[in-house]
Amino acid sequence: MNEPRIIVLARMEMTGSEPTGKLIQRHRNFYPEMKQVWEPHSLYWASKERKGDLAKAHNFASKEGYEVIVYPRGTTKPLEKAKAYMRGLHGGR
Numbered sequence: 001m002n003e004p005r006i007i008v009l010a011r012m013e014m015t016g017s018e019p020t021g022k023l024i025q026r027h028r029n030f031y032p033e034m035k036q037v038w039e040p041h042s043l044y045w046a047s048k049e050r051k052g053d054l055a056k057a058h059n060f061a062s063k064e065g066y067e068v069i070v071y072p073r074g075t076t077k078p079l080e081k082a083k084a085y086m087r088g089l090h091g092g093r
Contacts (some may be wrong), residue, residue: 004049004073007057009066010042010082012090040086042069042079 019032045057045068054070061068069085071078 006047006071006073006075006078007045007049007053008042008069008071008078008082009045009057009061009064010040010069010086011064011066012038012086013041015039038090040083040090042082042086044079048073 014036016037017034018037020035022033023030024033025031045060046053049070054068057068060066067086069078069082071081075081
């Protein structure tokens with residue numbers, strides 16, 4: 001390990017539902033059609049990487065549905081960058 005890096009975990013989480021603007025009919029009644037709303041969430045695993053941190057992060061991420069993103073030390077706003085990356089991959093808000 002050369003220079004310590006920043007390790008961030010990120011995933012998409014469902015935060016609720018919202019109407020699509022369409023109506024669906026059930027029997028004689030009409031109801032608004034709803035869609036799920038997904039938003040990216042990110043968290044620091046390590047703000048200054050130590051030996052074994054990356055392997056531990058990958059192990060945890062595989063069990064909990066996160067993606068591991070590694071940034072060079074000194075990167076500004078890594079959590080926001082990870083959210084933007086997830087938005088680019090999966091869409092969402």
